[in-house]
Amino acid sequence: MLTAENLTIGYHRTPLAAGLDLKLRLGEMVCLVGPNGAGKSTLLRTLAGMQAPLAGTVRLGGNNMAHIPASELAKQLAVVLTGRVDAGNLSAYALVSLGRFPYTDWRGRLTARDEAAAQRAMHLTGCAALAARPIHELSDGERQRVMIARALAQEPKVLLLDEPTAFLDLPRRVELFQLLKRLARETGCAILLATHDLELALRTADQLWLISAWGVFEAGLPEELALNGALAHTFQDEGVMFDHATGTFTMHQPTNGSLCLVGEGLAAIWTRRALERIGYTVKDADADLPLRVAVSETDGQRQWCVTTPQRRAAFGTLSGLVNFLQN
Amino acid sequence: MSSRQGYPPTDQMTQFPRLGMRAWFIIVLLALLTVSFVLSLVFGSVEIPARQVLHILLGGEPDKPAWADIIFKFRLPKAVTAALAGAALSIAGLQMQTLFRNPLADPFILGVSSGASLGVAVVILGFNAGSTLTFIAGLSAVGDLSLALAASLGAGAVLGAVLLVSRRVQDTLTLLILGLMFGYLTNAAISLLIYFSQPERVQAFSLWSAGSFGGVTWSQMRVFLPALLLGLALAGSMSKPLNAMLLGDDYARSLGLNVRRARFWIILSASVLTGITTAFCGPLWFIGVAVPHLARSLFNSADHRVLVPSVILMGATFALFADIIAQSPGSQFVLPLNVIMSLFGVPVILWIIIRQKQLRQSFAG
Numbered sequence: 001m002l003t004a005e006n007l008t009i010g011y012h013r014t015p016l017a018a019g020l021d022l023k024l025r026l027g028e029m030v031c032l033v034g035p036n037g038a039g040k041s042t043l044l045r046t047l048a049g050m051q052a053p054l055a056g057t058v059r060l061g062g063n064n065m066a067h068i069p070a071s072e073l074a075k076q077l078a079v080v081l082t083g084r085v086d087a088g089n090l091s092a093y094a095l096v097s098l099g100r101f102p103y104t105d106w107r108g109r110l111t112a113r114d115e116a117a118a119q120r121a122m123h124l125t126g127c128a129a130l131a132a133r134p135i136h137e138l139s140d141g142e143r144q145r146v147m148i149a150r151a152l153a154q155e156p157k158v159l160l161l162d163e164p165t166a167f168l169d170l171p172r173r174v175e176l177f178q179l180l181k182r183l184a185r186e187t188g189c190a191i192l193l194a195t196h197d198l199e200l201a202l203r204t205a206d207q208l209w210l211i212s213a214w215g216v217f218e219a220g221l222p223e224e225l226a227l228n229g230a231l232a233h234t235f236q237d238e239g240v241m242f243d244h245a246t247g248t249f250t251m252h253q254p255t256n257g258s259l260c261l262v263g264e265g266l267a268a269i270w271t272r273r274a275l276e277r278i279g280y281t282v283k284d285a286d287a288d289l290p291l292r293v294a295v296s297e298t299d300g301q302r303q304w305c306v307t308t309p310q311r312r313a314a315f316g317t318l319s320g321l322v323n324f325l326q327n
Numbered sequence: 328m329s330s331r332q333g334y335p336p337t338d339q340m341t342q343f344p345r346l347g348m349r350a351w352f353i354i355v356l357l358a359l360l361t362v363s364f365v366l367s368l369v370f371g372s373v374e375i376p377a378r379q380v381l382h383i384l385l386g387g388e389p390d391k392p393a394w395a396d397i398i399f400k401f402r403l404p405k406a407v408t409a410a411l412a413g414a415a416l417s418i419a420g421l422q423m424q425t426l427f428r429n430p431l432a433d434p435f436i437l438g439v440s441s442g443a444s445l446g447v448a449v450v451i452l453g454f455n456a457g458s459t460l461t462f463i464a465g466l467s468a469v470g471d472l473s474l475a476l477a478a479s480l481g482a483g484a485v486l487g488a489v490l491l492v493s494r495r496v497q498d499t500l501t502l503l504i505l506g507l508m509f510g511y512l513t514n515a516a517i518s519l520l521i522y523f524s525q526p527e528r529v530q531a532f533s534l535w536s537a538g539s540f541g542g543v544t545w546s547q548m549r550v551f552l553p554a555l556l557l558g559l560a561l562a563g564s565m566s567k568p569l570n571a572m573l574l575g576d577d578y579a580r581s582l583g584l585n586v587r588r589a590r591f592w593i594i595l596s597a598s599v600l601t602g603i604t605t606a607f608c609g610p611l612w613f614i615g616v617a618v619p620h621l622a623r624s625l626f627n628s629a630d631h632r633v634l635v636p637s638v639i640l641m642g643a644t645f646a647l648f649a650d651i652i653a654q655s656p657g658s659q660f661v662l663p664l665n666v667i668m669s670l671f672g673v674p675v676i677l678w679i680i681i682r683q684k685q686l687r688q689s690f691a692g
Binding site: 048050069070071072073074075077078079081085086087088089090091093094095097098099101102104106107108109110115119122128131132154 | 342343344346347428564566567570571573574575577578580581582583584585623627628629630632
């Protein structure tokens with residue numbers, strides 16, 4: 001639906017990325033990820049027609065976007081931008097109905113069809129119950145749903161979102177990703193979102209677009225990009241490392257040395273996390289190391305035992321163990 | 328993480344609030360406007376019984392022939408002027424507040440009225456050629472036009488300058504400071520003109536700046552009325568773009584609005600309305616900032632399809648009432664309009680806004 005050929009993006013003749021070939025298909029949810037400053041927002045704004053490309057063309061439904069009149073474009077492409085909108089004392093429904101702007105007459109009168117489209121958008125995004133609430137009373141998560149409903153009220157073929165999860169807590173983020181995925185399926189529109197939530201993007205996106213700080217662009221299945229090392233390469237940076245195995249970021253820490261951990265179950269998992277956090281490289285029980293930590297559980301009572309060449313100590317809490325190791 | 332988790336159940340029976348202007352809002356506001364218009368014809372320094380006023384308006388012969396003259400030559404044009412000027416300044420204030428996304432914005436704060444004042448000051452104080460002409464004599468048909476023109480030019484020049492800079496800086500606070508600076512600059516120029524002017528001209532100018540709806544005669548009305556009606560029509564047609572602008576420029580553009588063109592028409596209509604009104608009635612600063620807030624609080628809405636018509640009607644009503652009070656019925660005094668508007672207007676507005684406790688939220692800013 002939305003394609004770009006040989007696209008160069010950037011500001012003031014300073015290209016951020018060049019030679020991009022992109023294809024956004026209907027019914028797909030694509031996540032655009034990359035480190036800060038790589039040009040995620042710039043790419044999004046260029047694809048939205050809000051910013052001219054430095055070179056190359058963006059096509060929407062086969063037509064060069066630069067030649068589509070703004071009023072026509074607004075019926076095919078909608079955006080949800082980053083940052084809070086302070087639209088004053090509007091009800092959520094009134095805000096969503098502003099999405100009908102490209103369809104209404106010069107006075108902005110809403111026909112029955114316009115109202116139906118706005119209401120459908122609110123039902124789809126699960127914010128119909130908020131219709132009468134003033135938007136300044138909504139929580140960030142509710143507000144973001146309303147903003148997405150507003151974009152959907154434009155009945156677009158393409159929906160572009162810039163950091164839609166920026167102000168949200170983790171459960172709201174998961175919800176929002178699920179919502180967008182469902183919307184791509186149910187409305188059949190193409191959804192592209194720029195996001196920092198790499199882990200969520202990996203789990204949800206149909207396609208992942210990767211843009212690196214040095215202007216390299218790659219597109220593919222999230223799993224493909226993890227497998228071929230593109231993700232790790234893009235996000236390589238001092239202090240942070242992408243872990244191929246778990247699909248998560250880990251922090252490099254100055255190490256205090258190695259120890260081996262003996263034990264199983266939940267207690268062992270969190271003990272490992274704690275030990276890694278305070279700077280130990282944790283090895284398995286069969287490693288032959290002078291420093292050993294054993295976790296055991298008897299009758300619901302957990303116990304942590306530390307063995308060093310010099311001494312041996314036991315603790316009833318994880319804090320006790322951590323305190324001991326840190327001193 | 329099941330896919331439906333976390334979604335409130337979509338209830339197909341959800342009640343969606345009604346959007347847009349409701350008929351009874353308009354009816355109530357029109358009724359209030361009519362009442363204030365009639366009252367402003369009834370009250371004045373000469374006592375004329377209400378029944379006689381009605382009789383005269385319907386074309387009947389009054390008990391005293393002078394009464395017909397008073398009604399037709401003085402009170403009727405003054406009431407029309409007040410209604411138009413009130414509507415004009417209020418709608419211009421609303422436009423500026425939305426355009427600059429700032430609750431303190433009004434034409435005066437951005438220096439537009441100061442520009443108009445400077446234009447008028449130049450005409451009244453600056454013309455030394457044919458200095459035997461008094462200010463009043465200067466108000467011939469040509470004089471009205473030049474006064475209105477000078478005020479509009481002054482207002483337009485300042486707004487244009489503000490706009491030019493506004494394209495470069497996105498920060499509204501910077502713009503506000505800029506408008507303030509323009510205001511200081513024009514005030515300095517006015518002071519300079521006053522310093523070098525003859526006392527009677529200074530008197531005429533300070534009379535003008537006290538504000539009055541009484542200065543517009545029927546012959547001047549030929550300029551005043553069409554210009555303001557045109558400006559009001561233009562402003563009235565802007566509620567759709569103004570609504571889109573509530574979301575900010577980026578969203579407005581994404582909705583297909585040509586923001587630059589809309590901004591141009593908004594500023595043009597606001598500067599014509601402010602310029603013409605200031606030329607004929609003096610710089611009335613209070614009404615333009617107050618009435619839009621009053622409308623927002625009363626109708627609890629930021630939707631310009633509601634605000635634009637109600638601000639026009641409320642502005643007209645507000646100005647008529649202010650004028651009635653300024654006439655201090657039953658006495659010979661006519662108080663300066665600016666003083667009355669602030670003295671009686673501020674407590675009313677403060678009470679309404681504080682009662683709402685949500686000035687910040689009820690405003691897009």
